[in-house]
Amino acid sequence: MNRCLFVVPPLVGHINPLVGVAAELASRGHDVAWAGVPELVHRLAGPDARVFPSPVSWADADRPVRPPDIRGPEALRFLWERFLVPLADAMADGVRDAVLEFRPDVVVADQQAPAGALVAERLGVPWATSATTPAEFTDALASMPKVAAWNDALLRELRLRIGDPEGTADPRFSPRLVLAFTTPELAGRPARGGDGIRWVGPSLAARPSAAGFPWEWLDPGRATVLVTLGTTNTDAGGRFLTACAEALRARADRLQAVVVDPEGVLGAAAPGGTAPPTGPGAGPGPGAVRPDGDLLALPAVPQLALLRRVDAVVCHAGHNTVVEALWHGVPLVVAPIRDDQPIVAAQVCDAGAGVRVRFGRATAARIGPAVEAVLDDPGHRAAARAVGAALRAAGGAAAAADHLEHLLDDELQDELQDKLQDKEEG
Template sequence: MSRFLFVVPPLVGHINPTVGVAAELTRRGHQVAWAGVPEVVEPLVGEQAAVHRCAAPPLNDPALLRPPSLRGPAALKFLWERFLVPLAEAMAPGIRSAVREFRPDVLIADQQAVAGGLVAEQLGVAWATSATTSAGFTALADLPKVEEWIAEVLQGLRRRIGDPAGTVDPRLSDRLVLTFSSRELVGPGNFGGQVRFVGPSVSSRPVTSGFPWEWLDPGLATVLVTLGTANGEAGGDFLTRCAEAVGARSDRMQAVVVDPSGTVSGTGERVLVRRGVPQLALLERCDAVICHAGHNTVCEALWHGRPLVVAPIRDDQPTIAGQVVDAGAGVRVRFNRATADHLGTALDTVLDEPGFRAAAVRVGRSLRASGGPAVAAVHLEQLVRSRALSGRF
């Protein structure tokens, strides 16, 4: 039996992939724990899970809200300076305590919880990366100045909370990178030998509230509209336009709109607005998805064979949207400029032209064939067996 510690940021989309992997490791007889913000982690992993508390910047701090108009390198710089660096500095003491108390054989650090890799390197613990987006391998290839700036930021963090003599990029372990995608979706490229494409970690998740399944009309096409959990400040107008597009087609389709911020109102009778939904269960009954090209939502939709309309906002989303379009599994629209008519036309395209559904099913098969949590668990077990260091505490 081995011990595995997942280090996660207080972001739902980055925690969810660990749930299935942890469940598989537990099924195999291993011990699992998390290091993160319990108030965010526990509702997703279950109240019985062992969650070691880490501090984090106050998530309701207005200073953390990126202006919706901020894009490209400016948005990335804002993310690092206002959130990722303060998050790393806040989490580091809690991660050290978790390592000393739990004594993991392997630490699995999310890409955005860079303190995990830095602390593991400092303490001599074998560690892997949980890559919740494949864009990290390619997105900055054409932006060498941005990558150089991030490298300097990471080196400063290493001096403050890690081993100043360390050399491994804390975003990408040199031993194992679990990538929750497939080569079919990501496309061609030269990836490191430590990168393993395991497909999305699709597993049962705790459901805290009921969903009115009886509202869905089986005679209509169902569209899921979601911008994830971190884009509420940017999404109200876009979600309203999506609702209008579906409302104009209420004779043949219905929509479930996820609106965590509660800003959408005045929708038609064939549009259901909810602050949260059981996404995996809903995807089983959907026909298409409109989203921001968030990695988890895209992979989960394609895993179910659902074509997409993607409207990337920033960060890795343009890269993921490009993967969807290149695979033939969806249509891309402009987040700020797509009108209800544009969105309606895009929906008609992915629903009426069979090639999009066929491509989504094909990519979905590749995601399923990648193995998911079971294969991820095997790679982690292999890392335990092959690790050069057993840990120094």
């Protein structure tokens, strides 16, 4: 039995892929623990998950509010200076305590939780990388050398504070193992990441889901379109969701829509919407637009289960949503907002598995034809199914667990060889 410590940021999309890996390792008899925000890890990985608090204290209020209009290098600067580096500094002590108490044989550090890699490096513990998005593989800063140099300097300074000052490995890319939760059929050939990349595809595990979804509402005689902007884009989504509702209602003769609407913006905005139902047996629950046959808006949906029943997805090009949709062979309309989303959107389009609309200019007049394109053009669905076949063949959580076991075996063999050499020299 080996011990594995997962180090994760307080981001749902970066924890979910590792939930299945942790469960797979546990089923094989390994001891698994987490370093992260306990409330969030417990919600996603289950109440019995062993979690070392890191950072010791974290609330949504601790996360800086990013201006919705910043893009490009300014968005990157905000991400690193205001979120990733402060988060790494805040996590370092908790990760160190977790390693010293749990004594893992390997640390698996998310790319956006570099404290995991740097603390493991400093304490001499083997570490692997969890790459829940392919953005870092593209070397997007290659054409911006000054920005790349600034980013490298931030990481060097961070290493001096919490890592091994003599270390040389990029904390976003373990030289031993990088678990990439995608495949080359979608992500393309990596520009960086080294020989340690292992393409495992999406890790889909049972996860908490919204109760009371009205499955009987789905009309088998019409196409179903799912609209979602993920868990971190509610600040930017009101106008876009309203435009989607207008576009999809105009095509109600042939399709119906399920819209993830956590802020309830469609309660009043969606034509035909009614006040949220209340009382026993009221239906879809607080914050929902009562289904009228054309559109159902809910604060949350059981996405994995629903993807088996939908014909197209309209989304922000968040990586988890994209690979989960394609795993099910569902084509996409992607409207990237920020961060890695333009990169993922480009990958979807390059694979032929969807079409892109500009988020800032997405009106009903643009969204409607895009949805028609992915529903009507058999090429998009064929491409989605081809990418989905590759994603499924990659192995997911089981493949990731295999690679971690191989890493542990290699480390054991190296340790034995070192002991034999010491004995011979002695």
